[in-house]
Amino acid sequence: MRFYSTNSPTSTVSAEEALFHSMPADKGLYMPTPLPKPGRAFFDALADKSLADIGFAISQLFFGDEISEQDLYAINQRAFSFDTPVINLRDELGILELFHGPSLAFKDVGARYMAAMMSHFSKRNDKEVHILVATSGDTGGAVAMGFHNVPGVRVSILYPTGRVSDLQEKQLTTLGGNIQAFEVAGSFDDCQAIVKQAFLDKELNSQLALSSANSINIFRLIPQGFYYVRAYGQVRDAGKPVVFSTPSGNFGNLSAGVLVQQMGLPVHHFVAATNLNQVVPSYIKSGVYAPMTTVATISNAMDVGAPSNFVRLAHLHGDQHDAFRTNISGYYFDDEQTRQEMKRLHDQYNYVACPHTAIGVLGLEQYRKESGESFTGVALATAHPAKFKPLVEEVIGRPVAVPERLAVMADQTKRSIQIDNDYESFKEAFLQAV
Template sequence: MIFHSTKTPSLKASLEEAVFNSLPSDNGLYVPEYIPKVSAQFLNNIEEKTFNEIAAEVAWTLLGDEITRAEIEEIIQRSFDFEAPVKQLGSNDFVLELFHGPSMAFKDFGARFMAALMSYFLQKSQKEIKILVATSGDTGGAVALGFYKVPGITVTILYPKGKVSEIQERQLTTLDHNVSAIEVDGNFDDCQRLVKEAFLDEDLQARFHLASANSINIARLIPQSFYYFSAYAQVKHLQKPVVFSVPSGNFGNLSAGLLAYRMGLPVEQFVASTNLNNTVPSYLESGDYDPIPSIETISNAMDVGNPSNFVRLKTFMQDDWNLITDKISGFYFDDQQTREAMRKVYDAYEYVMCPHTAVAYQGLQEYRRKNQSDFTGVFLSTAHPAKFLELVEDTLRFRIEIPERLEKLLSVEKTSLKMKPSFQDFKELLISIL
């Protein structure tokens, strides 16, 4: 599979080059040069397959001209020892639970696949790489755990001071070994900007083999398409059109859904559900893309005012606003509405949602209210509610059960480096620690 830049299609890269370079030299994003379709036979029998069998088939369809089927299956087996179950809430509403991996967030799918894929290539090249990643919440923990003690790889994670939950912060600041965390006195957009500037800095590129584990890296995006196929397999027997509501911040998750759709997955509609960082819903309404400074909300992992993956979203839909708005609806919600949804779902089904999941639920309900057709609605649950313990308990007014793996983190002391959002300071810090 050849990948090219969203800005300059003539800038091309192999899978290995795209994974390790992360960004093209023109500061675009890598996308597949063409998107192959899965077979009709695969879709006809998809409900009979396991998650890993589905993942292997999708990965083979996309990457099979560069990696053998046996190697792909081995990478899949190393990546996924957990499921993505769909659970029913109400007659036509279903929740896709993506928090059964080691960090208990959906980012585990991308981080673990990327770690296994990089390890595969590194075993051949004997290179060492330095991964830089910015996180607004769950990415950091997933990357930290996914790459922890992987030979030939060191990881540096940037996160905004005071803007991630306590458990999220502990997940990325308590490992040490090959994982370092930098606490930036700013917001997620600052962290993301610093990482992007590092990849474009010729001096840093000459000193280190830098790679990104953010969703700007195509190796993070590809495996997120797997669980859309898996979710479809679990609701296919209902024989209704399927609508996915996706809680959206940087828009990698929704872009992965569009990749699945372009590969042949039958999807009636995607719902882009956001908090007050409503840049994309506004674009879907007006046709004008007008990034805003990020706004702090209780669904903090989605506090992104200028989503990096928006350009991929457009590219997958041929940069055509009419095609985009035909397949994607957008809605946004404030914190009060998010808390109300958390209470409503618990009262009705005794199901506890994190705030991001609640935003996705609201988006699905708003779409259902405006579209009276009969469909199966699947909203994505991106993190275990215990990762937002204080907020969830304050909203629902009772104590929730904390999984043992998360509870242990609360007694471990964090270790992080602190800095202002200055690229020169960041560069000097990187040189001193890498």
């Protein structure tokens, strides 16, 4: 499998190069070539299997010529020791729970797969890899836990001060060891801009082997397609078209769904559900892509005003607006609508949802209302509600139990390096830390 940059389709690199040097020098994003297209029959035969088995089968399509069958099997078994179940609330409405991994968020799927892949490839190299990652909440925790104590890898996580929940922050800042957190006086977009600048800094890259664990890394995105396949296998017996509603911030999650759709997974339609950072829903409506200043909301992991993966989404649709809006509908919702939906899900279905999940359901129901179609709708639940405990308890009016693997972090001491919102401040602090 080779990977090309969206800015230079004729120039390709190896899987190992794309994994460890996640951003091409031309500032594009890597995409696989040729994209395997095994078709619907492949996915129909695969869809009832476990997440690990699905990952193994799809990984063989991508990397079977470069990684042995035995190693690919081990990589997927190591990454996916948990399931991603669909919880049916009623006929035609299911919730795909993606928070049963170690960090209680959907980012576990991509982060653990990346960690296993890097561990495999790094056995060939003696040079330590330095991962830089920006987070608006869940990515940081998943990356920290996925890469904690992985030999030959150090991780630096940049997060915006005051814009992640308390428990999310503890996941980023309490592990120690090979995990270092940088608290940035700015937004997620500012953190992301610093990371991107670091990858383009020739001086820094001459000293250190830098890589990314954000969704700009294609190895974060590919495994996220696995749980769309797993979900399809759980709902297809209803015999109706399947529509996925994906709560979206940086749009890696939705890009992964479209990727497996183009490989042959029979997805009827996608919904891009966002908070007030409505860049993509606005593009779908107008045909004009206009990044915006980030707006802080209660669904903080989606507070992204300049989503990196819009480039991939557009590319997957041939950079054609008509093709994009035919396959994806977009809706956005404010904090009050989000709170109301969290309460409705609790009162009507006894289901406790985080704010991001509530937005996913809102988007799905809005599409159902506007389209008038009959379909099986699946909204992605991206994080465990306990990660937003104070907010959720305020909305639903009762306590939310905290899983033990999250509760143990609550009393641990936060350790982070506070930096100004500029690249030079980060570079100085980063070099001192490493």
